[in-house]
Amino acid sequence: xxLPKPPLRLPKSPVRLPxxxxxxxxxxxxxxxxxxLALAVPRAAGTDWAAVRxxxxxxxxxxxxxxxxxxxxxxxxxxxxxxxxxxxxTLRQALWMNCTGSAVSNLLPLGGGAGVAVTYAxxxxxxxxxxxxxxxxxxxxxxNVAARLVxxxxxxxxxxxxxxxxxxxxxxxxxxxxxxxxxxxxxWPAVRHRRRTxxxxxxxxxxxxxxxxxxxxxxxxxxxxxxxRDIVRRSWARLVCGMSATLGAQGALFLACLHATGSRTGxxxxxxxxxxxxxxxxxxxxxxxxGVTECAAAVALVALGGAPxxxxxxxxxxxxxxxxxxxxxxxxxxxxxxxRAGRRRPAPAPSAP
Numbered sequence: 160x161x162l163p164k165p166p167l168r169l170p171k172s173p174v175r176l177p178x179x180x181x182x183x184x185x186x187x188x189x190x191x192x193x194x195x196l197a198l199a200v201p202r203a204a205g206t207d208w209a210a211v212r213x214x215x216x217x218x219x220x221x222x223x224x225x226x227x228x229x230x231x232x233x234x235x236x237x238x239x240x241x242x243x244x245x246x247x248x249t250l251r252q253a254l255w256m257n258c259t260g261s262a263v264s265n266l267l268p269l270g271g272g273a274g275v276a277v278t279y280a281x282x283x284x285x286x287x288x289x290x291x292x293x294x295x296x297x298x299x300x301x302x303n304v305a306a307r308l309v310x311x312x313x314x315x316x317x318x319x320x321x322x323x324x325x326x327x328x329x330x331x332x333x334x335x336x337x338x339x340x341x342x343x344x345x346x347w348p349a350v351r352h353r354r355r356t357x358x359x360x361x362x363x364x365x366x367x368x369x370x371x372x373x374x375x376x377x378x379x380x381x382x383x384x385x386x387x388r389d390i391v392r393r394s395w396a397r398l399v400c401g402m403s404a405t406l407g408a409q410g411a412l413f414l415a416c417l418h419a420t421g422s423r424t425g426x427x428x429x430x431x432x433x434x435x436x437x438x439x440x441x442x443x444x445x446x447x448x449x450g451v452t453e454c455a456a457a458v459a460l461v462a463l464g465g466a467p468x469x470x471x472x473x474x475x476x477x478x479x480x481x482x483x484x485x486x487x488x489x490x491x492x493x494x495x496x497x498x499r500a501g502r503r504r505p506a507p508a509p510s511a512p
């Protein structure tokens with residue numbers, strides 16, 4: 160007599176880190192970014208913190224007000240990108256979403272995922288369907304990465320031949336980045352014609368449960384691509400203008416910080432350094448690339464003839480207005496959204512005696 164076989168046990172879900180470990184990781188990453196900002200930026204510029212602190216004390220109130228206005232203009236300009244990617248989203252809602260998502264992204268390593276979760280929750284709370292929110296997240300992510308990649312490539316090419324360390328490799332990479340899309344666009348008609356030639360059969364997904372999963376994934380990806388293409392076709396001008404205005408306001412803020420500290424850096428050189436450093440904001444070692452981006456920009460500006468103390472002070476100011484001040488502002492908008500969402504929830508029905 161054969162004994163019955165034991166039931167098949169499915170493998171458990173992958174081990175997840177506890178919340179305390181995730182919080183500790185986030186705190187360590189944020190602390191590392193602040194340490195890099197406070198200690199490594201003056202060291203990279205060739206000065207010390209005492210000189211930077213005394214230099215920051217000479218900035219006037221109107222200069223601070225101008226920098227606050229430019230930082231607000233950058234936040235407001237991005238609302239047009241969000242409202243174009245998610246039809247029906249108002250500019251006020253887009254501003255709340257931008258501030259709250261940026262605050263979460265600036266606090267955690269790999270904070271883009273947490274920012275996406277916040278964006279999804281807020282958009283769903285305002286009644287937008289899940290597929291439209293997914294299209295918005297994918298489209299804005301592609302716009303951000305593509306705009307920063309192209310801008311960094313242009314800035315690296317403009318700095319080619321300058322005494323900035325390592326700019327030759329960056330310029331070569333920038334040339335590849337700019338030439339590769341043109342080459343792909345030129346080769347695409349031939350590839351498309353080859354796909355349409357008779358005798359070629361389309362690959363089908365295997366049968367069974369894995370095949371159904373693969374087919375559903377392909378269908379979802381196809382729908383996401385088609386809906387994103389429709390939004391780009393209708394609102395491409397608003398997307399382009401919104402991203403250009405956002406990066407333009409950040410560039411103006413970069414120049415204002417350098418001018419307020421008296422760095423003696425040329426406008427063209429400063430804009431080229433700003434453009435070349437935009438890709439470093441996508442580095443996930445620290446939240447938002449804080450500390451890493453400012454160190455690289457400080458080294459480049461000093462190599463181009465900037466005053467070390469003034470350059471370090473300007474980079475600290477720029478990080479404060481583009482990164483640190485967004486955290487309390489996003490906490491305020493997130494608290495207001497949670498308060499209003501709690502008021503909209505219906506009260507639970509009383510239980511029967």
